[in-house]
Amino acid sequence: xxxxxxxxxxxxxxxxxxxxxxxxxxxxxxxxxxxxxxxxxxxxxxxxxxxxxxxxxxxxxxxxxxxxxxxxxxxxxxxxxxxxxxxxxxxxxxxxxxxxxxxxxxxxxxxxxxxxxxxxxxxxxxxxxxxxxxxxxxxxxxxxxxxxxxxxxxxxxxxxxxxxxxxxxxxxxxxxxxxxxxxxxxxxxxxxxxxxxxxxxxxxxxxxxxxxxxxxxxxxxxxxxxxxxxxxxxxxxxxxxxxxxxxxxxxxxxxxxxxxxxxxx
Numbered sequence: 001x002x003x004x005x006x007x008x009x010x011x012x013x014x015x016x017x018x019x020x021x022x023x024x025x026x027x028x029x030x031x032x033x034x035x036x037x038x039x040x041x042x043x044x045x046x047x048x049x050x051x052x053x054x055x056x057x058x059x060x061x062x063x064x065x066x067x068x069x070x071x072x073x074x075x076x077x078x079x080x081x082x083x084x085x086x087x088x089x090x091x092x093x094x095x096x097x098x099x100x101x102x103x104x105x106x107x108x109x110x111x112x113x114x115x116x117x118x119x120x121x122x123x124x125x126x127x128x129x130x131x132x133x134x135x136x137x138x139x140x141x142x143x144x145x146x147x148x149x150x151x152x153x154x155x156x157x158x159x160x161x162x163x164x165x166x167x168x169x170x171x172x173x174x175x176x177x178x179x180x181x182x183x184x185x186x187x188x189x190x191x192x193x194x195x196x197x198x199x200x201x202x203x204x205x206x207x208x209x210x211x212x213x214x215x216x217x218x219x220x221x222x223x224x225x226x227x228x229x230x231x232x233x234x235x236x237x238x239x240x241x242x243x244x245x246x247x248x249x250x251x252x253x254x255x256x257x258x259x260x261x262x263x264x265x
Contacts, residue, residue, distance in 0.1 A: 012125045014134050015183040018089040020125050026082030030075040037089040038103075039067035040145075042118055046083030050075040053104050064115045066095070066145060068103040086122050093183075094142040095149075102149040109148045117141050127247075129240025133209035135182040139193040164189060165203035168196055172208060176215050177238035182208070212238075217252050220245060221260065230257040 006024040011017070018037045032051070041048075041059065048059040052073045059065045061083075067073055069092075077083050118141055124134035167189055172179060185208075186193045200208050219237040224230065234245035242257075249257045 012134065013131050014125065014138065015181050016091045016093045017125070017134075017138070018091060019087075020122070021087040021089075022085070022122075023087075024082060024084045025077060026080075027077070029077075030073075032072045032074045034070050034072050035067070035089065036069055037091050038069055038095045039065075040088045040090060040118065041065040041067065042086045042115065042122075044084040044086065046081055047078035048075050048083050048085065049078040052107055057107060059108065062115070064109045064111065064118065065107050066103050066109060066149065067107055068100040069097075071100065071104055086119075088118070088121065088125065088138075090138070090142070094138060095145060099146065099149045106149070109145065111144070111148065114141065114144050114148075117144070127240075127244070129244040130209075132179055132182060132212060135193070136197050136207050136209045139182065139197055143194045161195070161199035162203050164191060164196065165199045168200050168208060169204065169211070172212055173215070176212055176219070177236070179212055179238070213248050214252070217249060220249065220257065221253075224257055224261040227261075230261070233257065 004024075004026065005028050008022045009019060011019055030050075041064070043059045043061055043063050043065070045061050047061055048065075050057055050059065050073055052067065053071050057065075058078055060078075117137060121134060121137045121141060124130040124137055168185060171185060171188070182193045182196065186196050189196065191199075197207050200206075200211070204211060206214075216237045216239060220233050220239075223233045223236060228236070230245065231242045234240075234242045237245070239245040239248070246256050249255075249260070253260060255263070
């Protein structure tokens with residue numbers, strides 16, 4: 001981003017996500033305020049100086065900060081060049097309220113893998129049609145953040161749950177064009193979203209959202225070979241639009257849907 005204040009904000013259709021905010025600030029300083037939701041902050045450039053419950057902190061470029069709900073904090077640029085940040089605000093289904101004290105004491109999380117995962121989450125949150133992927137990524141991210149914030153929490157132990165994985169696959173196969181949220185799937189199967197993702201990944205070698213995308217691509221390939229236009233194929237197999245289909249199609253097969261159809265012909 002260039003100089004000056006720039007903000008992009010939206011509310012994705014992902015359970016437990018209240019808002020996503022991407023911003024560049026140079027002169028603006030946040031006064032002391034609170035949020036009802038947890039603030040998961042990535043600082044991409046520059047740095048942010050802030051006070052959290054009367055203690056001063058710095059969030060440098062490349063850092064991950066987790067600010068708890070209902071606790072006053074402010075914020076301002078730590079450098080004259082300002083800062084770029086990406087924020088996702090999540091509710092207590094992803095981070096429980098009993099972690100507020102830990103987050104006040106240690107708001108910075110030093111975990112490169114977690115930062116990369118949150119960056120990928122932002123990519124999914126910014127893409128209409130990738131809500132299941134975003135929800136799946138968020139489930140694993142929240143689990144890892146809980147381990148950081150609550151030192152009593154144990155990392156998940158591997159275990160096989162093939163019956164749960166097969167039941168989830170059957171539900172996904174029933175309607176690939178109208179996949180419900182991970183939260184509703186978990187509720188229906190009597191499991192936690194993270195448990196579903198781990199069971200499915202162990203059994204089939206990929207998370208549920210990647211399975212759904214692969215099945216949709218398979219259907220798209222068949223329709224393209226039948227001569228159906230890519231714009232119609234996208235909606236028929238469950239992608240948000242043709243651009244959404246093209247992005248995943250190229251990622252899977254290395255060519256666009258149009259090139260695939262032409263070469264096949």
